Amino acid sequence: MLTIGIDLGTSGIKAVLMEDATRAVAQAVRPVAVSIPQVGWSEQDPDLWVGAVWACLDDLAEAQPDAMAAVAGIGLSGQMLAALVLGPDLRPLRPAMLWNDQRAIAECAELLAAVPDIGSRTNGTPDPGITAPKLLWLARHEPAVMARARMLLLTKDYVRLALTGEVASEATDAGGTQLLDCRSGQWDAGLCAAIGWDPEHLPPLITSWGAAGGLRPALARRWGLRPGTPVAAGAGDNMGSTLGAGGARPGDAVVTVGTSAVACLVDAAFHPGPEVAILTSAHAAPECFLSMGVVMAATAALDWTARIAGTTVADLAARAEAFANTGRIAEAPLFLPCLNGIRTPTNRPGATGQMTGLHPGVDAAMLAYATMEGVALQIESCIMAQQAVGVAVGDVVAVGGGTRSPLWMRLLASALDRPVALPEGADFAGPGGAARLAIAAATGSTDALYIKPPTRAVIDPDPMLAAHLAARKERFQALVRRA
Template sequence: MVIGLDLGTSGVKAVLLDRDGAVRASASRPLAVSRPRPRWSEQAPRDWWDAACGALAALVADARAAGIDPRDVDALGLTGQMHGATLLDARGDVLRPAILWNDGRADAECAELERLAPTLRAVAGNLAMPGFTAPKLLWVRRHEPDVFARIAHVLLPKDYLRYRLTGVFATDPSDAAGTLWLDVAKRDYDDTLLAACGLSRAQVPAVFEGNRITGTLQPAVARALGLRDIPVVAGGGDNAAGAVGVGIVRPGDALLSLGTSGVYFAVSDGFRANPESAVHSFCHALPRTWHLMSVMLNAAGCIDFTAQLAGYDGVATLLADAEANARADRPWFLPYLSGERTPHNDVNAKGVFYGLTPDTQRADLANATLEGVGFALLDGIDALHAAGLAPDGITVIGGGSRSAYWTQMLADLSGRALTLRAGGEVGPALGAARLAHLALEPDAPLDAVCPQPPVVAVREPDMARHAWYRDVRRPTFRALYRALEPVFAAGAGHAA
């Protein structure tokens, strides 16, 4: 048996997987995000550790209750939120709260990084965006020089858990690609990119492929958790691990993840890039495999926002009202509550409802939100396909995939069939467990360890609805961003 441990933004999840690929137990613990200033997003690494220990202890207890001996667990794989800057001193102590993936403070540092490292886009395969790790380090160097001077180790969130579990400083290519310090084609650090941030290889974790063992549980940790001194496997960033969890591992495979953020992920047949449209070019969590990814910062999170704003008692009520009271005459919604990545790379963008009238009902706001998130996802899909990828099919995962109404709307918006598969809600933790399995059995057939789950439903697009969205609704959605972009930029000067 193997464990997959996922350090998300809103919580930590642990799953127990048997060698046949079945999930035998799961447990989770919540996390909170601190936003002490506009555009800031931080968490305390100690909270990650406490939540991880709580989730693992609960998982072991649940396994025992089900008659499973925890001594039968053979390995643990890691995954988690990407890009977070976790800074440690020479003693391994945390220097400041971790700056998270959805933190937007480092926009000025992005321009500085592009100036300091002219080869950035060609080597890292991405343009500099505030969510990535490297600009965060430039921000710390400028605004907190005393902290920067004491940095001995820069870790990504899941790799801080690895350090606490094993005492080892290590990462994997899929997560390291999100730092902007990795030569993505070579799957190794680029010294020039590190030097642009005032860092060296000695301060960043060693890179192991996602299915490689990086260390073993420290004896005291193993005893506290009720496990043996099992190996800990490199794992992957949350999106790459989520893809492994639903069998998106070969060129031609693609998935759409409808979580708090929205991600379109397509496996590529080698290193490809489209940085000018803010498409992410990353290593996959498996050797000799890469992927492209479009990212929007608020997807299902926008539905939570509108549910609260409109006075619904939950997302389920919003979805039911939207479906029962759908009208063509409804507002438009720009879903840029925390800025946006693909394709705009605009940290200053804001959420907007446009077209309100005295006749507007809250169901109209609900449908506008669902539609606006869909249009933003479609902008990212189009940008990714412009890099030359043509996926064979799209699998949908994440909490938003549970809504038949919304997934059908997304199929109609995009004009593409969307496939829903069983078990998609387990998410990246399943992929981390599968990578641990592959580390124990490196010769096992990939299709046997990482199968695509059974199909639950296929949402075929209604092409008449697609034409209406394409010709009537989408042009206004796109025109709104173009018209408001200078307003967003002008408002940035008023941020604290």
């Protein structure tokens, strides 16, 4: 079955024409600009999302007109936690405040004081990246905007509105607003009251795999698709990528090593962990939750190291690999890669990175190794925190740009002391998850949600690396506690 999976990333949009949600027939990518009006602010014009999706679908239609005519459904996954307020005409009143916008720190403390048990009712402890504190900030600093606001939508939901004309959301993405009771999967009037938001100004909720409208006839003609082609409600990006990597049953673990790193553990029950800054929301598969431990800088940390070393990431990764093979790991510095704060396990948005153990012999290769090691150890810290609140960990799959480094994957397997599988088509995990939801929306069956991609490699723990990590873990954990 042919479907289209659309993944709405922070810096770009990817649309993939997929066969049976596993094989990419064609793909199109468009960048999306991020605006930074002030340090710590991060915004996007929502119509840039729509324009980029339209351009991607134009490309697919030009490249594969016959296949487009056979498309059975469209699915979406997208960046989470945005604050996008619409007026009565369902048009944006201002740019969307993104997941990495940090301006609402004071509002987090205010919200926690107003609702002390919010962390055990919603997806986690208030954080400036989450939607509700942003809405409090807007109420305080842009009251004229909030007086006109009549709807809150999330990234993929706004694009789906443009595709179908229908307003809707679903629990995976809605869980990131802190206006949803995650255990019940329903909007919570008390949480809305705490931030002064009218529950009538929230979209209706359906399942992630349900059809949330059909494609508008004019758009269907533009792209050679069937009018009314079902568009699935979709999922937040972490849930979509987890689904696309084969994580749909309790115990499945998918670690994304991208700009940030997220340990996504599929759970049969709601195990909140606000005290260790775990995010927990509904998963995009029936009767499951997704526990998420977050490392704020992963490949972004290696990008930073490459900049200060004056070289490319590829060159630096090769140097780190060569250094690791010398057996001199004990000479490397120790790096806590929290360049833009720590979420799991200490929830300190203001924390900064730390490099310790510097000496005259430290070179770029050692700094690169320390960066990769620090990210691997911080991912382990996330998973340890998740296990401590009752989340089970089974087979581990890794996706994301960091999986291109053999050393990084050996470090991850050695830190976790368990094999790490690398699936085929890892670059399509997000669109692949969206495509699975599209099949479900088109057929009315959830069977497609449990498709697992083939495995291209399994990385076993490296005894030499494991021994070195065991000697360095306590020092690393001390850095985390002090950050």
